[in-house]
Amino acid sequence: MTDSATMPQPVSIGRRLKRFMADRPLIPLIILLVILVVILQMLRPGIVNERWIANTAKFAIPLAILAGCQTMTMLTGGIDLSVGTVATMSAFIMATQIVNQDPAVAFLLAMLPAVLIGLVNGIGVGVFRVHPLIMTLGTSLIGTGFLQVYQRTVIASGARIPDFLNWLGTGVTYGFPNALLLFMPVAVLIVFMLNRTGFGRLLYAVGDNERAARLSGVRYWQVITALYILSSLLAGITGLLYIGLIKAPSLSLAEPLVLPSVAAAVIGGTSIFGGRGGYMGTIIGALILTVLTTLLTILQMPEGGRRILFGFIVLFVTAAYLRIIEDR
Amino acid sequence: MSRFLRNQGWVAGLFALLVFLFIITKLIQPGYGSGDFGSLARAVLPYAFAVAAQTIVVIAGGIDLSVAAMMALTSVTAASMMNGASEEYALFVVPFVLAMGLVLGALNGVLIVVTRVPDIVVTLATLFVLQGAALLVLGAPGGAAAEWLKASVIGTVPISGLPDWADAWVPKALLLLVVCLCIIWIPLRRSRLGLSIYAIGSNELAAFRSGVPVARTRIIAYALSGLFGAMGGLSLTISTGIGAPIPGPYLLASVAAVVLGGVALGGGKGGLLGPIIAVFVLRLVRTDLTLLAIDPNVTAIIEGAIMVAVVMFGAFITIRGRPAGAMP
Numbered sequence: 001m002t003d004s005a006t007m008p009q010p011v012s013i014g015r016r017l018k019r020f021m022a023d024r025p026l027i028p029l030i031i032l033l034v035i036l037v038v039i040l041q042m043l044r045p046g047i048v049n050e051r052w053i054a055n056t057a058k059f060a061i062p063l064a065i066l067a068g069c070q071t072m073t074m075l076t077g078g079i080d081l082s083v084g085t086v087a088t089m090s091a092f093i094m095a096t097q098i099v100n101q102d103p104a105v106a107f108l109l110a111m112l113p114a115v116l117i118g119l120v121n122g123i124g125v126g127v128f129r130v131h132p133l134i135m136t137l138g139t140s141l142i143g144t145g146f147l148q149v150y151q152r153t154v155i156a157s158g159a160r161i162p163d164f165l166n167w168l169g170t171g172v173t174y175g176f177p178n179a180l181l182l183f184m185p186v187a188v189l190i191v192f193m194l195n196r197t198g199f200g201r202l203l204y205a206v207g208d209n210e211r212a213a214r215l216s217g218v219r220y221w222q223v224i225t226a227l228y229i230l231s232s233l234l235a236g237i238t239g240l241l242y243i244g245l246i247k248a249p250s251l252s253l254a255e256p257l258v259l260p261s262v263a264a265a266v267i268g269g270t271s272i273f274g275g276r277g278g279y280m281g282t283i284i285g286a287l288i289l290t291v292l293t294t295l296l297t298i299l300q301m302p303e304g305g306r307r308i309l310f311g312f313i314v315l316f317v318t319a320a321y322l323r324i325i326e327d328r
Numbered sequence: 329m330s331r332f333l334r335n336q337g338w339v340a341g342l343f344a345l346l347v348f349l350f351i352i353t354k355l356i357q358p359g360y361g362s363g364d365f366g367s368l369a370r371a372v373l374p375y376a377f378a379v380a381a382q383t384i385v386v387i388a389g390g391i392d393l394s395v396a397a398m399m400a401l402t403s404v405t406a407a408s409m410m411n412g413a414s415e416e417y418a419l420f421v422v423p424f425v426l427a428m429g430l431v432l433g434a435l436n437g438v439l440i441v442v443t444r445v446p447d448i449v450v451t452l453a454t455l456f457v458l459q460g461a462a463l464l465v466l467g468a469p470g471g472a473a474a475e476w477l478k479a480s481v482i483g484t485v486p487i488s489g490l491p492d493w494a495d496a497w498v499p500k501a502l503l504l505l506v507v508c509l510c511i512i513w514i515p516l517r518r519s520r521l522g523l524s525i526y527a528i529g530s531n532e533l534a535a536f537r538s539g540v541p542v543a544r545t546r547i548i549a550y551a552l553s554g555l556f557g558a559m560g561g562l563s564l565t566i567s568t569g570i571g572a573p574i575p576g577p578y579l580l581a582s583v584a585a586v587v588l589g590g591v592a593l594g595g596g597k598g599g600l601l602g603p604i605i606a607v608f609v610l611r612l613v614r615t616d617l618t619l620l621a622i623d624p625n626v627t628a629i630i631e632g633a634i635m636v637a638v639v640m641f642g643a644f645i646t647i648r649g650r651p652a653g654a655m656p
């Protein structure tokens with residue numbers, strides 16, 4: 001599929017394609033996205049309209065923010081599998097606390113577990129040097145346990161989705177989903193942070209060569225702790241957005257987003273080994289996955305089949321990027 | 329020699345901890361008897377196989393994130409095949425599922441060797457794939473298990489020459505576990521292949537230069553891990569009578585028990601006995617918490633916290649023994 005995009009070169013297309021992919025990873029991704037949309041339009045003529053685009057954006061935004069968490073952690077050679085649990089916790093606590101509390105207090109209460117889980121992740125990864133995958137998996141298990149205990153204490157008071165989150169998650173103004181109001185600043189902030197601030201540079205440095213970064217005076221554990229807290233906070237905010245979209249607080253609300261968020265970051269060209277990648281690619285990766293999900297739903301592929309496909313995508317893309325790096 | 333002593337010392341210390349926990353259990357619940365021990369052995373069964381699967385891969389210098397998903401897939405496969413089938417049909421199902429685990433595990437190894445993507449990413453991808461496949465086999469918990477299989481883990485084994493009171497302390501589940509593990513582990517440990525597995529975990533380059541077939545050994549290690557995973561899946565189906573497509577908390581538990589059992593996460597060190605005792609320790613802690621009448625959800629939190637703490641401790645020990653900046 002991507003061959004047609006870069007056909008003009010007659011000699012050693014494979015090699016040139018690799019170079020091209022490595023130099024401008026965004027262009028093949030955008031081409032892939034367009035191809036998927038065209039396929040969708042061919043399967044269901046007329047499906048691609050303004051409403052569909054707004055709807056796709058609405059569902060892609062929570063995924064893109066969570067994939068942002070993955071992008072940032074992956075840049076340091078990590079991963080954050082607790083984002084699903086953190087998002088679910090924030091959403092659930094918000095929906096239940098809003099019943100009796102002031103919205104601001106409910107918001108703070110909802111963000112509290114996010115900060116705590118991020119802190120524990122950061123200390124585990126940064127100080128004790130546990131593999132991020134194991135660490136975040138562990139904290140997400142503990143978080144789910146806490147959520148189950150918490151659920152019993154609020155069973156009597158019930159849950160309510162605040163109107164504001166409803167508006168933010170589902171509303172559309174002039175054809176643009178309101179969620180963009182939240183997403184745009186977040187995306188700009190992440191891109192700016194990664195490219196233009198010292199903290200962003202540190203993330204790349206730590207992921208690229210941790211030893212060199214340490215020797216040049218980077219406080220590894222501080223960078224990592226700040227990173228995982230930031231990642232958790234973003235996940236918590238995503239949870240609030242997501243509950244406005246799904247409108248049914250449950251204990252596994254954002255869990256289905258975890259695997260796609262990893263896949264989106266990997267597709268977007270962020271190396272799972274650290275040091276390479278960026279957030280723009282991830283955003284397009286999230287869009288690709290959302291369109292792909294629509295496509296698979298139309299083709300009536302069951303949830304299991306989708307997971308298998310996502311698994312192969314992660315493996316294939318990682319292997320492909322590895323080849324590109326080796327060639328250089 | 330000193331390393332040997334230290335490793336054995338670790339296992340002995342762990343065993344002492346286990347005995348200590350049994351004494352505490354007896355103090356909390358004076359009525360704790362052979363029947364309770366039998367149910368402990370049954371509860372340990374799937375965990376022990378998960379740990380065995382993880383141990384062999386960790387010794388070979390890798391990590392298998394797909395353990396829990398492998399168990400879920402093999403469990404639902406066995407449960408759906410035995411659903412409505414005759415008792416004799418299960419005689420065919422058991423070897424089939426075991427072979428399936430072996431092949432899928434080998435596939436993990438082949439993917440790692442061929443794509444040259446690190447273990448952790450490949451098994452993360454196969455985690456997605458196996459999870460998806462499990463959902464395709466059974467969309468919701470269901471299926472059945474043959475009666476004779478269910479009976480094979482309940483009750484005790486009559487051993488001639490032993491008085492009844494002692495016999496009561498040999499539950500079938502424990503015997504099944506010991507037999508299944510020994511049948512694979514002891515010949516392996518004594519063979520050239522076993523030595524090769526330790527060698528590639530200890531120093532892959534040195535092993536390669538001494539003529540160890542690194543790729544083949546790695547594939548076999550993953551295949552055996554898959555086989556243990558399939559045993560774990562079967563034991564899940566047998567002890568619950570159904571198959572559930574959602575993986576249990578076996579991944580984190582297996583890593584925690586491996587670390588607690590004295591197997592270095594870097595590879596090349598440790599044996600199977602330590603991790604198996606560690607599983608008993610972790611399960612017994614849970615039993616004690618239950619006996620203390622603590623809310624099961626709170627128990628889950630404490631258990632998760634213990635596992636995370638163990639993994640943190642293990643990573644801390646590993647990092648102490650390495651030059652700064654070298655991450656596993």
